[in-house]
Amino acid sequence: MEPKTIYTGKTGQISARKEVIRIRNLKKGFGDNQVLRGFNLTLYEGENLVVMGKSGSGKSVMIKCLVGLVAPDEGLVEVLGRDISTLGQKELDLLRSDIGFLFQGSALYDSMTVRENLEFPMRRHREKLGVVKDSLPRVLEALESVGLASAIDLMPVELSGGMKRRVALARALILKPKLILYDEPTSGLDPITSKEIIELMRSIQKKYGTSSLIITHDVDCARVISERILLLVDGVNYAEGTYRELAGSRDPKVQAFFKK
Numbered sequence: 245m246e247p248k249t250i251y252t253g254k255t256g257q258i259s260a261r262k263e264v265i266r267i268r269n270l271k272k273g274f275g276d277n278q279v280l281r282g283f284n285l286t287l288y289e290g291e292n293l294v295v296m297g298k299s300g301s302g303k304s305v306m307i308k309c310l311v312g313l314v315a316p317d318e319g320l321v322e323v324l325g326r327d328i329s330t331l332g333q334k335e336l337d338l339l340r341s342d343i344g345f346l347f348q349g350s351a352l353y354d355s356m357t358v359r360e361n362l363e364f365p366m367r368r369h370r371e372k373l374g375v376v377k378d379s380l381p382r383v384l385e386a387l388e389s390v391g392l393a394s395a396i397d398l399m400p401v402e403l404s405g406g407m408k409r410r411v412a413l414a415r416a417l418i419l420k421p422k423l424i425l426y427d428e429p430t431s432g433l434d435p436i437t438s439k440e441i442i443e444l445m446r447s448i449q450k451k452y453g454t455s456s457l458i459i460t461h462d463v464d465c466a467r468v469i470s471e472r473i474l475l476l477v478d479g480v481n482y483a484e485g486t487y488r489e490l491a492g493s494r495d496p497k498v499q500a501f502f503k504k
Contacts, residue, residue, distance in 0.1 A: 261288035264455040270319035279305050281479030292456045294466045297476030303459045312336045344416030344424040348431050350408040352400040359396045362418050386414040406437035426458040430465050442468050
């Protein structure tokens, strides 16, 4: 099912790039609750794509299908050219090493220092990295990218909410992924800190050339970070386009996302 409302503008220029994520006719339900009803999405190389939807609209389920945590009832999910449904556990783990994930709420390990939190994914993916005799240079590089090298020996309890989000972003970068999934990156942050995180996301995308899929309710985040926005309504992609195109729409369902 194609989007009910399609906007064009500069989105046609994006589609000339290589596909990084391809989702077609994705359906997933839990009992009588049909969450995704034929969802479609394409993320292109180097693109920042924002997905917006109300709570319970299926955004989190879609993310779980992307990384192989949930199996779709129907449909195609391709990530970095690989069909998720065909991968064994070892192949899936290797693919996940090319995907950085910034969790809502940061999800740092409270019993580990900042350095240990960043080293954790390196230990999990030794096969990709090979023998790393000294992890410190890589940890410092990631922390310097988010302006927090001085916090390397601190515990999460010693960090502010904004600092935790920065450390979580550094952890997402530690394996130098091709793709980053952001789940509500500014949730729970004050406006000033939210703006700082958004600017960090922009600088990281520019520095590393990553492709980014951003799940957010934050209209300001969507306005600043997105090249393209997809609106998820009732389990399908209802509309897509640039921020300006969608914010200027007269469709009531589209307008509902952009009212402050």
